[in-house]
Amino acid sequence: MGEFDLVQQILLAILPVLLALTLHEASRAYVANHLGDNTPEIVNRISLNPLRHIDLIGTVLVPLLTMITGFVFGWGKPVPIDPSKFHNPKRDMLWVASAGLGANLIMLLVWAILLKLGYSMPVTNDYRTPLLGMCGAGIQINTVMLVFNLLPIPPLPGAQIAISLLPPSLAQPLQRLEPWGMFIILGLMLTHVLDAILRPLIKLVYTLVAMLI
Template sequence: MDSLIPTLAIWALPVLLAITLHEAAHGYVARHFGDPTAHLAGRITLNPFKHIDPVGTILVPIAILTLSTLFGGGGILFGWAKPVPVDFGRLRNPKGDMLWVAAAGPFVNLLMALGWALVFKIASSSPENAYTLPLELMAEAGMIINAVLMFLNLLPIPPLDGGRIAVSLLPGRLAWQFSRLEPYGFPILLVLLFTGVLGSILGPLIAGFRFVLATTFGFYL
C-alpha cells in the first residue's frame, strides 16, 4: 500500500494528458475539415475537466494500477475520456476526411510519447538530485500509456480510430458493411482483453516502440 500513492502520483499526469489530448485532437481536426460540433460543445480545449470520464479516465486506470501494485504482474494500462462529438456528415468530404479526424488522436499520442522520451533523456542525463528519478519514472509512464493508446486505437475495430480509418479507406459498399460492426466493437475488445489476445497483439508492438524510442534518443529503459 505504501507504494500505491507514489505510483498513482507518477502516472496521474501522463494518463490525464494522454487521454484528454487524444480526444481534443479529434475535435480540432474535425473543425478544420468543416465540423464545428466539438468546438460548439467546448471540447477543443486543454482543460482536462472537459474531457474526463469518471469511469474511463479515473476509476479504470486507478483500478489497474492498484491491482498491479498490490498483486504484482503487468497488465495493460488503458482508459478513455468522454468521446468528442463529431458529426461526420458535416465534414466537407465525410468519407475522406474521416481518416484525418480518426488519425488525429493516435498521432497526438505519438507526439506525446516522443515528448516524454525527450524528458526521460534529459532527466537521465542530468546530475542526480531529488527530482531526476521521479521525472524518469513519470516520463517512462508517459511513453508507455501513449504507446498503449496509440496502438490500441489503431486496431481496425469500429468504433476505435483504426476502425474509422478502415471505413474511410475501404470502397463504398464494403465500408458500409464494415461500419455495421460498430455496436459490437466494445464487446469484441473486452473479449480480446480477457482472453489475453489483446495483450499478445499489443505487447510486442509496445515493446518494439519503446526500443525504437530508446535507440532514437540514446537511453536505456
C-alpha cells in the same frame, strides 16, 4: 516504475494520463471543427481543460486498475462528431481519426526525450527519480493508447482510418461492426487476447522509439 509503491505510481501518472487523454480528444475536436463539423465546439470539447474530456471509468477507474497489471491504460470521453457536416466525410474522418493518434505519438516522443534528459541528470539530484518515473508513465500511457487505438475495431480510430482507405466492398462490412465494437473489445480484454495482441506491439514501439531518441 517498479521502484515506486502504488500510491507513488498513481501520483506520478496523474499528469501524463491527463495530458494523453486530453490532447488526444482535444486534437480530434479541433480537427473536426476545422473540417466543418461544429459539433465539438457546440459541446465545448475544443478545450485543453481535462475536466471536459474525463470519463469516470476510462480516465479514473481503468488507469488505476491497470497499474496492477503492469501497464497504464485508459480513455477519455469520446468527442461527438457528425460526419454529415464534413465536405468529404470519408476523407475528413481519416484526418479526425489520425489527429488523436498524432497527438499521442508526439507526446510519446516528448516524454522519451525528457526521459533521456533525466538520465543525464546527476544521480544525487532529488528531482531525477520522480522525473524518470513520470516520463516512464508518459511513455507507457501514450504507447498503449497509440497501439490500442490503431486496432481496426469500430469505433476505434484505427477502424475509422481503415474505413476511409478501404474500398466500399471491404469498408462497409467493417463499418457494420460498430454497434458490436465495444463488446468485441470487452471480449478480447476478458479473454486476455487483447493483452496478447498489445504487448508485442508495445515492445516494438518501445524499440523503435529507443532507436530514434
